[in-house]
Amino acid sequence: MSEQLDKIYNPGEVEDRLYSGWVEKGYFTPEIDPEKEPFTIVIPPPNVTGQLHMGHAFDETLQDILIRYKRMSGYSTLWVPGTDHAGIATQIKVEAELREKEGLTRYDLGRDEFLKRVWDWKEKYGSRIINQLKKIGSSCDWSRERFTMDEGCSKAVREVFVNLYDKGLIYRGPRIINWCPHCITALSNEEVEHTEQAGHFWHIKYQIKGTDDYVVIATTRPETLFGDTAVAVNPEDERYSAIVGKTLCLPLTDREIPIIADEYVDKEFGTGCVKITPAHDPNDFEVGKRHDLEIIKVMNDDATMNAYAGKYEGMDRYECRKAMIRDLEEMGLLVKVEDHSHNVGQCYRCGTTIEPIVSDQWFVKMKPLAEAAIKAVDEKHTEFIPERFSKIYMNWMENVYDWCISRQLWWGHRIPAFYCDECGEMTVSKEDITTCPKCGGKVRQEEDVLDTWFSSALWPFSTLGWPEKTKDLEYFYPTNVLVTGYDIIFFWVSRMIFSACEHTGQAPFKHVFIHGLVRDGRGEKMSKSKGNGVDPLQIIEMYGADALRFTLVTGVAPGNDMRFPVTYEPPVEPGKNPDVKVNKIVGAPGVEASRNFANKIWNASRFVLMNLTVNERKLPDVSEMQLEDKWILHEYNQLVQAVTENLDRFELGIAVGKLYDFIWDKFCDWYIELIKPRLYDEDCPSNKAAQYTLSYVLSGALELLHPFMPFITEEIWQKLPHEGESIVIAAWPKYNEGLEFAKEATDMELIMSALKAVRNQRSEMNIPPSKKAKVFIKTEKADVFTQSTLFFEKLASASEAVVVGDDFVAPENAVSCVVEGAQIFMPLDDLVDKEKELERLTKEKERLLSEIKRVEGKLNNQGFVAKAPAQVVEEERKKEAKYREMLAKVEESLKAFN
RNA sequence: GAGGGUAUAGCUCAGUUGGUCAGAGCGCUUGCUUGACAUGCAAGAGGUCGAUGGUUCAAGUCCAUUUAUCCUCACCA
Numbered sequence: 001m002s003e004q005l006d007k008i009y010n011p012g013e014v015e016d017r018l019y020s021g022w023v024e025k026g027y028f029t030p031e032i033d034p035e036k037e038p039f040t041i042v043i044p045p046p047n048v049t050g051q052l053h054m055g056h057a058f059d060e061t062l063q064d065i066l067i068r069y070k071r072m073s074g075y076s077t078l079w080v081p082g083t084d085h086a087g088i089a090t091q092i093k094v095e096a097e098l099r100e101k102e103g104l105t106r107y108d109l110g111r112d113e114f115l116k117r118v119w120d121w122k123e124k125y126g127s128r129i130i131n132q133l134k135k136i137g138s139s140c141d142w143s144r145e146r147f148t149m150d151e152g153c154s155k156a157v158r159e160v161f162v163n164l165y166d167k168g169l170i171y172r173g174p175r176i177i178n179w180c181p182h183c184i185t186a187l188s189n190e191e192v193e194h195t196e197q198a199g200h201f202w203h204i205k206y207q208i209k210g211t212d213d214y215v216v217i218a219t220t221r222p223e224t225l226f227g228d229t230a231v232a233v234n235p236e237d238e239r240y241s242a243i244v245g246k247t248l249c250l251p252l253t254d255r256e257i258p259i260i261a262d263e264y265v266d267k268e269f270g271t272g273c274v275k276i277t278p279a280h281d282p283n284d285f286e287v288g289k290r291h292d293l294e295i296i297k298v299m300n301d302d303a304t305m306n307a308y309a310g311k312y313e314g315m316d317r318y319e320c321r322k323a324m325i326r327d328l329e330e331m332g333l334l335v336k337v338e339d340h341s342h343n344v345g346q347c348y349r350c351g352t353t354i355e356p357i358v359s360d361q362w363f364v365k366m367k368p369l370a371e372a373a374i375k376a377v378d379e380k381h382t383e384f385i386p387e388r389f390s391k392i393y394m395n396w397m398e399n400v401y402d403w404c405i406s407r408q409l410w411w412g413h414r415i416p417a418f419y420c421d422e423c424g425e426m427t428v429s430k431e432d433i434t435t436c437p438k439c440g441g442k443v444r445q446e447e448d449v450l451d452t453w454f455s456s457a458l459w460p461f462s463t464l465g466w467p468e469k470t471k472d473l474e475y476f477y478p479t480n481v482l483v484t485g486y487d488i489i490f491f492w493v494s495r496m497i498f499s500a501c502e503h504t505g506q507a508p509f510k511h512v513f514i515h516g517l518v519r520d521g522r523g524e525k526m527s528k529s530k531g532n533g534v535d536p537l538q539i540i541e542m543y544g545a546d547a548l549r550f551t552l553v554t555g556v557a558p559g560n561d562m563r564f565p566v567t568y569e570p571p572v573e574p575g576k577n578p579d580v581k582v583n584k585i586v587g588a589p590g591v592e593a594s595r596n597f598a599n600k601i602w603n604a605s606r607f608v609l610m611n612l613t614v615n616e617r618k619l620p621d622v623s624e625m626q627l628e629d630k631w632i633l634h635e636y637n638q639l640v641q642a643v644t645e646n647l648d649r650f651e652l653g654i655a656v657g658k659l660y661d662f663i664w665d666k667f668c669d670w671y672i673e674l675i676k677p678r679l680y681d682e683d684c685p686s687n688k689a690a691q692y693t694l695s696y697v698l699s700g701a702l703e704l705l706h707p708f709m710p711f712i713t714e715e716i717w718q719k720l721p722h723e724g725e726s727i728v729i730a731a732w733p734k735y736n737e738g739l740e741f742a743k744e745a746t747d748m749e750l751i752m753s754a755l756k757a758v759r760n761q762r763s764e765m766n767i768p769p770s771k772k773a774k775v776f777i778k779t780e781k782a783d784v785f786t787q788s789t790l791f792f793e794k795l796a797s798a799s800e801a802v803v804v805g806d807d808f809v810a811p812e813n814a815v816s817c818v819v820e821g822a823q824i825f826m827p828l829d830d831l832v833d834k835e836k837e838l839e840r841l842t843k844e845k846e847r848l849l850s851e852i853k854r855v856e857g858k859l860n861n862q863g864f865v866a867k868a869p870a871q872v873v874e875e876e877r878k879k880e881a882k883y884r885e886m887l888a889k890v891e892e893s894l895k896a897f898n
Numbered sequence: 899g900a901g902g903g904u905a906u907a908g909c910u911c912a913g914u915u916g917g918u919c920a921g922a923g924c925g926c927u928u929g930c931u932u933g934a935c936a937u938g939c940a941a942g943a944g945g946u947c948g949a950u951g952g953u954u955c956a957a958g959u960c961c962a963u964u965u966a967u968c969c970u971c972a973c974c975a
Contacts, residue, residue, distance in 0.1 A: 008937070194971090201975090219975060232975090266974055274975045281975075343973070388902070392970075395901060399971085486970090516903095521910085523968085555911050555922070560903085561968095563910060590910080593923055596937040607934035651914065657922075672934080680933085756941090763941040769930070863955035872917050872956090879918080 005609060005719075009602035011544025015711045019134055027728045028139045030076040032475045039075035040479040041067055042460050043140065044492070045148060048083035049090050049125040052132035054518040054526060054564060055485060057536035060138045061549045062515060062652065063483045067139055068707035069647050072732040078476050080463045081133065081140035083126060085149045087452040088183055088191075088349045091411040094118050111410050118411050135537060136545050137710045139728070144472075146463045148455040149413065156462035157413045157455050158430045160503055165428045169365045170405070172417075172426075174295075176282040177359050177404050178345060181303030181317075182352035185408040186361050188451060189401070190490050192345040192354055201338035203271065204328060206231060209247040209256060215240070216335050218270040220342060221280070222328075223321045225250065226298040226308045228257055230276040232287060235261035237272050251333050252324060253310060262287050279358040295358055301408075303355055317355070362406035362415060362448065366498075370397045373498035381507040382497060385650050386559040389486060389514045396490050397498075405451045412449030419444055457495035460508035467503075482509040485517060486559065513650050514559050518552070521565030524577075531580035534566055539588055543595040546709035550594035553708060554660070556653045565589060597660060598712050601705075604668045605716040608694050611679045617721040619696055619739075620689035626678070627787060629686075629693040630741035631748035632671040635662065636697045637739035643704045644732070652708075659705050667697065670752065695720055700733045747784045753819040754785075761815050761826055764840070765833065776811060777804045779822035816893040818844070820882055823889045841894050848887040855880045 022028065030038070041063050046056055063079060071077040091106075094117055098104050106114040126147070133140065146153060164170040178187040202222045205214040217231060228250055233240040244261045264287055265274050278288030279297040288295060298308040303317045312320040328334040345354040374397050376382050377390050384390040406415060418427045422441025427433060436443050455462070460482070464473040478500070484493060493512055500508035519525055520532040527533060539548050556562050568583040620629065639662045646655035671694075678690040699720050706713040706727050717727040724730050758775060767773070777785060785804045810816065814827040815837050858864050858876050865873055 005934090007935075009935095189971095194973090217975075221975085264975095269974045271975095276975090283975075392902070395971075490971090557912070560911090565910070589924060592937075596935095599937045600935065603935035603938085605934080610934070646914080649914075653912070654914070657912070660922085668934085669939080673939090676933090759940060760942090763929070766929085769932085769940095858956080861955055865955080867955050868917070875917080 005602065005606040007603075007606075009544075009599050009712060011546060011598070011711060012541070014715045015135075015137070015540075015545055018711055018714050019137065022139070022726065022728055023134075023142065025726065027071075027726060028079070029141045029143050030078045032471055033076050034475075036074065036076040038476050038480075039067070039070040039077045040080070040476040041078070041481050041483065042080040042463055042479055043082060043138075044482075044484045044488070045082045045084035045146075045456065045459060046129050046133075047086035047089055048122055048129065048147065049093060050086070050129050052129060052135075052536055054534050054536050056133075057136055057548060058515060058518050058552045058562075059483060059485065060133055060136055061552050062513065063481075064136075064138050064549075064710070065553065065652055065707040066481060066483070066513075066647070068710060068728070069732065071139070071728070072703065072706065072730060074731070076475075078144070078472075079138070079140045080144050080146065081130070081138070081142060082146035082459075082463060083129060083148070084452060084456055085122075085147065085412065087407060087409050087412040087449065088185070090118060090121070091409050092183065092349060094121050094411075097121075106410060114410055132537060135540055136549065139710070144463070148452070148459070152465065153455055153458070153462045154413060156458045156466055157450065158416050159467045160458060160499065161416055161450070161454075162428055162430050163503065164364060169368060170362060171365065172360065172362045172406075174358055174360050175363065175402075175404070176280075176285045176356050177361050178354045179301075179303075179357040179359065180347040180350065180352055180354050181299075181301065182350045183347060183409070184301050186359060186404055186406060187347060187354065188404045188453075190453075191348045193348050194343040194345050196341055197344045198339065198341050199344070201270070201340040202325060202328075203335040203338070204251065205333045205335060206248040206251065206257075206273075206275075208243060208259075209249055213243075215243070215248065215259070215273045216271045217273045217275045218338070219275055220340060221321075222325060223305065223309070223312075223317050224277045224280040224298060225275065225324070226253060226305070226310070226312075227277040227279045227296040228275045229278060229288065229293040229296060230257050230260045230291065232260050232262045232265050232274045232276050233272060234265040234267045235263065237265070237267045239272060251328060251331070253308075260287075260291050262290065281356055285358060297358055299355065299357065361404050362417075362450075364403040364405055366400040366402050369498040369502055370400050372501035373397055373494065376497055376501050376507040382509060382512060384512045384514060386514065389489060389512070389559065392486070393489055393494060393497075396494055403451075403495075405454050406446075406448040407451055408447070409449050412452060413455055415446040415448050415450060417446040419446070453491055453495055456492055457499040458503070460496055460500060461504050477504070477508075478506045479509045481511045481513050483513045483515065486514050487517065489514070511650070516556075516559055516561035519561055519563050521563055522575075523561075523563055526564075528580075530577045531583075532577050533580075534564055534585060534588070538585060539591055543588070543591045544598060544711070546598050546712050547591050547594040550597060550656065550709055551588075551591045553652045554594065554656050558650055558653075597664065598709065600664055600668060601702075601709075601712060601716070604663070604672060605698060605720070607672060608698055609719060612691055612695055612721075614688060614691045614695070615721055616692075617695060617699055617723065618692055620692040624686055624689040625693070626675075626686050626689065627744055627747060627751075627784075628671060628674045629689055630744035632666065632693060632697055633739045634741040634745045635666050636700060637736055640700070640704065640733045641735045644735070647707075656708050659701070659708070663701055663705070667701065671697070703727060703730055703733050706730075747781070750779075750781060750784055750819070750821045754822050754824060757817045757819050757824055758826070761817055761824075765815060765828065765836070767828065771828075773826050773828050774811070775802045776808065776814070776825040776827075777802070777822055778806060778808065778810075778825070779804065780806045781821055782806055810893070810896045812896075816841075816896075818886045818889040818893070820886065823893070838894075841890055845887065845890050845894065848883050848890060852880065852883045852887065855883065 044059060067077050067079045095106055161170065178192045180187055199220050201218045201220060203216050203218045205216055207214045215231060231248055233244060244259050246259050247256045248259060250257050264283060276284045276287050276293060278285045278293050278295045296308055298306055299317060300306050305312045305315050305320045307313050309320060312323060315323065325334065346352060347354055377393060384393060416429055418429060418433050420436035420439060420441045420443045423436060423439040425436055425438045427437055433443060460479050461477055464470060464477050466473055496508050500506060517525060524532060536548060566585045567587040568578050569586040570583060572578045572583055639658060642658045643655045675690040678684045678686055681687060699717060699722060702713040702717050714727045754777060782804045811825050811827040813829050813832055814825040815832055816823060816825045855876055859880060
């Protein structure tokens with residue numbers, strides 16, 4: 001066998017080679033096999049022109065772990081990859097480039113030419129993110145790669161739109177929507193982010209017509225005054241009851257507006273008088289409807305003032321605000337200005353303060369759709385993991401409002417509505433039409449496109465061929481798991497669920513596995529503007545994809561955020577954000593630890609390969625197994641069970657933790673060390689048994705680890721004796737009853753604790769390694785020690801001799817220690833620090849006494865004995881016996897010492 | 899205003915169904931070029947599990963209250 005490996009694992013060298021091999025072999029492309037159970041995940045499609053960030057890396061890693069696990073477990077696994085056209089984000093990028101390079105706007109180019117540019121851009125950068133996904137090892141079926149604007153997805157979008165429209169669940173009409181004056185489009189509520197900002201309350205006098213009296217209204221957005229069509233007071237507000245119905249002169253204009261009474265007004269707040277601006281405020285819009293008020297829009301699409309603002313026309317909204325406040329002050333109409341902090345909505349893409357504005361838009365009527373979506377989760381057709389996220393989902397679903405789906409963008413699915421210029425008829429159609437079905441007149445298509453999330457909402461089934469009844473759809477749908485961050489539950493998860501329920505009659509996935517956010521070392525959200533983002537590709541470059549993947553899942557509980565600390569050169573002052581241009585990432589301590597783990601595996605394997613002469617993967621005959629073989633096989637068997645169980649429960653962090661402990665601690669630090677003598681000695685009768693066990697356990701452990709660290713496991717697995725062509729499609733290890741060696745495992749514990757005790761003693765006593773000493777072990781289980789030579793071999797280098805027995809007199813001038821089942825003496829003569837040893841023994845005695853006290857307390861408690869399960873009580877009894885026995889030995893040692 | 903998360907060793911975090919649960923990594927101390935690995939080996943120090951009360955034979959674990967902190971949604975002009 002012996003194939004030499006390098007001393008240090010070099011991930012860069014193997015990763016690309018292995019990955020392209022896997023793709024060539026078609027391991028990631030599943031067969032539609034009725035004999036097999038399908039397992040499907042659709043990827044949360046990243047922005048087609050985006051770049052991989054740490055959040056993606058985390059998301060992809062989790063999905064890949066699940067997919068690889070299921071693939072090895074015999075499922076026909078499909079992981080559908082793809083990208084999202086990301087309407088606003090992409091359009092903004094292309095527009096920015098256009099402005100920078102050519103000094104043009106999209107309007108200069110016109111719709112068709114601009115769209116051509118976006119498609120060019122998409123062609124240019126669309127493969128970038130896909131290649132980056134491959135870098136981290138994602139085992140997606142690239143033959144099924146999709147794009148939200150490809151033919152199939154577009155067809156699904158139209159189908160859904162027309163279906164909903166025909167059912168009356170899509171309507172068009174004027175509503176107050178969130179308007180981004182920078183992107184020049186409407187936004188849904190989910191696309192608006194609120195931040196607390198310092199603002200002002202301007203108190204302004206509105207004169208009552210024909211009198212010198214006035215009312216004072218308070219506003220945070222004085223510029224909307226030009227759109228006021230009433231002032232409202234609470235009908236029960238006695239202060240104002242006399243003036244309800246009177247007319248006010250709207251300042252800075254020649255318009256007159258009525259005073260009306262409406263429940264909406266809070267008597268206690270502000271002055272109790274509210275200016276009503278139906279065109280610029282959602283509440284006012286409702287009041288306006290109730291009182292049949294005129295709707296006056298005072299701003300243009302770019303948030304400059306229009307003709308209604310009179311002399312302020314053309315000014316930007318804030319410029320106008322300043323100017324009019326100055327004028328009002330001069331006119332004596334400004335009563336006072338109060339500081340007031342309030343939440344201001346901003347566009348989630350460009351950060352511009354949004355303007356609530358009345359506008360004709362398309363909406364999805366949500367209430368009827370939400371019902372089925374609530375039911376789907378209520379009845380557990382879809383389950384959130386962790387469960388708490390279902391509450392967040394329910395909360396949103398139960399309080400949904402209609403979804404504004406039209407965007408005044410060019411990049412996206414154009415709404416399939418056609419207007420007839422002749423008769424005014426509007427036709428919604430799956431197919432493009434050129435003439436009006438009613439009058440035969442010429443029609444033109446709606447200019448608006450759909451919200452990006454409209455097509456994303458169909459992703460789980462549109463990617464599988466819906467609305468066609470494809471084989472993929474039939475076999476792979478509904479999907480099994482959706483993996484995504486909690487930040488897009490509203491944007492995406494909710495909408496997929498109600499869309500799927502409505503259009504496919506089924507929940508789109510069985511489980512929604514929600515994960516947290518990857519934050520920087522200080523717990524702040526990573527962002528480009530802050531410069532604290534960490535590029536996963538750079539980390540892969542530095543440490544390898546396996547190390548990154550391992551870091552991202554280790555020690556993380558489902559749904560919790562994680563920190564990703566890195567070190568910079570030059571170092572970044574604590575409390576400050578790094579400067580992306582100056583500070584370079586030179587290290588990532590967490591990933592370093594993972595890299596070390598990879599290196600550990602590599603070297604353990606190197607050792608195995610160096611010592612392996614057998615060329616077959618099989619278990620040794622039980623009769624040839626030594627104690628430590630049975631022990632490691634037993635532990636391995638437990639590991640198989642634990643890893644499998646935890647993967648099934650989405651506890652990836654726990655699963656990977658168990659693997660780490662097993663490989664590093666049990667396999668490397670104990671098993672390999674223990675069998676070295678057997679391996680080095682070719683004549684040793686159990687030499688072969690050691691080899692078989694070694695390669696059997698290592699191969700199995702690699703298989704269990706493969707979903708987490710696909711590259712290194714494959715690289716090594718290929719060099720070990722194996723059947724099959726790749727670990728990617730190797731069978732997932734199964735629990736094997738024949739490998740239960742509970743007794744041997746217990747015996748090994750005894751040997752290990754004895755060994756640890758000896759090391760501990762020597763270390764505590766500062767015995768130089770060169771100093772050999774005799775070791776006496778007094779135990780009733782002498783056979784455990786003598787049965788296998790390993791213990792002596794292990795001690796041989798450090799010991800003069802080892803004596804085991806259950807009946808000998810304690811040597812003089814010896815340090816001693818007690819472990820469960822054995823008492824160990826080391827005569828060290830002059831090296832023994834008597835005082836120290838006495839102190840240590842006394843301390844040990846006290847410890848045991850307190851343990852006994854605790855256990856006794858429990859056992860003397862009638863309630864405990866009566867109510868606790870028999871097994872628990874039994875365990876406590878055993879503990880008591882154990883401690884008493886140990887105490888006796890410690891006391892004996894103390895006596896001998898004095 | 900509504901809902902939710904988090905609080906465990908110096909740091910970053912695990913801890914599953916209440917019963918060896920007080921853990922890991924990093925850092926720290928001590929000693930090691932032991933024929934896979936110094937990206938390593940061995941030994942060790944370090945925690946009233948935010949606070950108070952409750953349920954229970956038994957509580958980091960369940961319940962209530964409370965403090966700190968973070969997040970999401972909503973919002974009164």
